[in-house]
Amino acid sequence: MSRAKTRGNWRTGLKRGAQLIAAVIGLALIVMWTTGVFTEQIPPGTLRHEPGFALPAQAKTVTVEKKAFSRQIDVTGTVFSEETIHIAARIKAHVEKVHAGAGSKVSEGDLLVSLDDRDIRQQLSSADADLDQTQTEYHRTKRLFDSGAATHRDYTAAQSTYRRALARKEELTVMLGFTEMRAPIDGVVTDREIEAGDLAVPGQVLMTMYNPKSMRLEVPVPVRLSDRINVGDSVPVTIEYPACRCYGDVVEIVSKIDSASRTRTVKVSLPVEEKGILPGTFGRIWIKAFPEEGIFVPETAVYTIGQLEMVQCVADDRVTRRLVRTGAVQGEFVEILSGLDHGETILVHPALSTPNGRNMPPVDTNTED
Numbered sequence: 001m002s003r004a005k006t007r008g009n010w011r012t013g014l015k016r017g018a019q020l021i022a023a024v025i026g027l028a029l030i031v032m033w034t035t036g037v038f039t040e041q042i043p044p045g046t047l048r049h050e051p052g053f054a055l056p057a058q059a060k061t062v063t064v065e066k067k068a069f070s071r072q073i074d075v076t077g078t079v080f081s082e083e084t085i086h087i088a089a090r091i092k093a094h095v096e097k098v099h100a101g102a103g104s105k106v107s108e109g110d111l112l113v114s115l116d117d118r119d120i121r122q123q124l125s126s127a128d129a130d131l132d133q134t135q136t137e138y139h140r141t142k143r144l145f146d147s148g149a150a151t152h153r154d155y156t157a158a159q160s161t162y163r164r165a166l167a168r169k170e171e172l173t174v175m176l177g178f179t180e181m182r183a184p185i186d187g188v189v190t191d192r193e194i195e196a197g198d199l200a201v202p203g204q205v206l207m208t209m210y211n212p213k214s215m216r217l218e219v220p221v222p223v224r225l226s227d228r229i230n231v232g233d234s235v236p237v238t239i240e241y242p243a244c245r246c247y248g249d250v251v252e253i254v255s256k257i258d259s260a261s262r263t264r265t266v267k268v269s270l271p272v273e274e275k276g277i278l279p280g281t282f283g284r285i286w287i288k289a290f291p292e293e294g295i296f297v298p299e300t301a302v303y304t305i306g307q308l309e310m311v312q313c314v315a316d317d318r319v320t321r322r323l324v325r326t327g328a329v330q331g332e333f334v335e336i337l338s339g340l341d342h343g344e345t346i347l348v349h350p351a352l353s354t355p356n357g358r359n360m361p362p363v364d365t366n367t368e369d
Contacts, residue, residue: 052320053351060348061314064340066295070288072236072328077219079239079270079281081210083185087112089200090178093119102192106183106209113194113206117179124172131165138162187211190279210279215270217248217283220263225287226253235268240282246271248285295340296333302326303350311340312347319351 093115100112141158144150191208200206217237221229229235229250237248248268257264268285270277301311302324313322324339340346 050318052318055314055317055319056351059314059319059351061345062298062301062348064295064297064336064342064344064346066293066342068291069294069296069330070291071294072286072330073225073289074238074284074286075219075221075225076282076284077217077266077268079215079217079277079279079283081212081279082214082216082269083187083211084279085184085187085209086205087181087207087209088203088205089115089181090202091115091120091175092199092201093117093179095194095196095198095200095206097196098192098194100183100189100192100207102189104189105187106189107186108183110183111180112183112189113181113200115179115181115200117176120172120176120179124169124176127165127169127172131162131169134158134162134165181206183209185209185211186213212275212277213272215274215277215279216251217268217270217285219266219268219283219285220258220261221266221287223257223262223264225289226264226266228287228289229253229266236286237268237270238284238286239270239274239277241278242276244274244277246274294327295336295342296330297336297340297346298348299329299332299334301346301348301350302334310350311336312350313340314345314347319347322346 096114096116098113100106100110106112138158138161141150141155145152145155187209189207189209192206193208194200194204194206217239231250231253233250234247235250236245238245248270250266251269252267254265254267266285297311302309304310309324309326310321311324312319322339325337327335327337329335
């Protein structure tokens with residue numbers, strides 16, 4: 001029995017050993033298959049890569065060319081009124097009433113400020129009494145002088161006293177007119193510097209007003225550009241508020257160079273039909289500089305991603321993106337300051353999407369080809 005049991009144990013061990021060897025061999029084969037031992041190996045090399053994406057069918061392209069142009073240089077300035085009037089007091093008196101405030105539209109002759117006139121009226125009443133007395137004395141002395149009962153000296157003294165009294169009354173009458181300050185033109189009040197009850201003194205500005213129908217833009221033009229503009233020229237004007245674009249006439253060029261800024265002030269008259277332009281508004285004019293060469297492309301060819309400006313270049317029927325920097329816009333074209341060279345080809349309308357599914361910024365699909 002012991003010999004048979006030993007033989008059985010030996011067979012069981014042999015069987016288990018064979019299974020273990022088979023498992024190891026199978027695992028080795030799996031590892032070799034997954035690592036590609038039994039497949040054909042591709043020798044190392046460089047794969048060809050084509051940049052961009054294929055040119056879309058019927059895409060419109062344009063070849064970039066350098067051409068001569070006169071650059072439009074913008075120069076900033078400030079709007080003023082040709083008629084700006086400061087309403088100032090001419091006598092010393094308290095303000096009785098203010099009839100207009102900042103922003104009020106007034107017509108010529110409208111009452112703006114009333115000053116207290118009681119003191120002047122009192123003086124005027126006294127001057128009337130003095131005038132009556134001196135006039136009576138003058139006529140009496142004249143009759144006596146004509147009859148020989150008065151000397152020439154008496155007549156001259158009475159005449160002088162009468163004339164001084166008459167002049168005093170006329171002076172007070174004029175001063176009484178100074179107690180009412182009226183608008184000298186049709187215009188708009190910009191500033192009110194005084195309130196009822198305040199004391200006005202001679203020379204003190206009480207109000208400021210301007211004529212909205214005679215506005216002009218004053219621009220400090222660099223000396224290097226001053227020869228490119230002349231009196232009588234019509235120049236493009238852009239106003240910030242209210243936003244408008246128009247043409248203005250150059251009415252004056254100051255014949256003095258500012259030593260600090262090296263500029264000459266150019267005054268440009270604005271059209272009367274442009275309503276609502278306020279003094280102090282920011283504006284600019286555009287001046288043609290000396291001719292130079294530049295690259296212009298259709299404005300539709302440029303699109304933006306965030307703060308980046310791009311165009312789509314075409315080479316060998318492939319489309320790639322290119323960073324550019326744009327300048328001034330002239331009509332339907334925009335200047336390319338950098339990023340493109342003469343002879344390159346670009347898409348007039350950038351492709352809306354690429355073959356890999358990445359969306360491009362939208363373009364104006366209503367633009368005619």
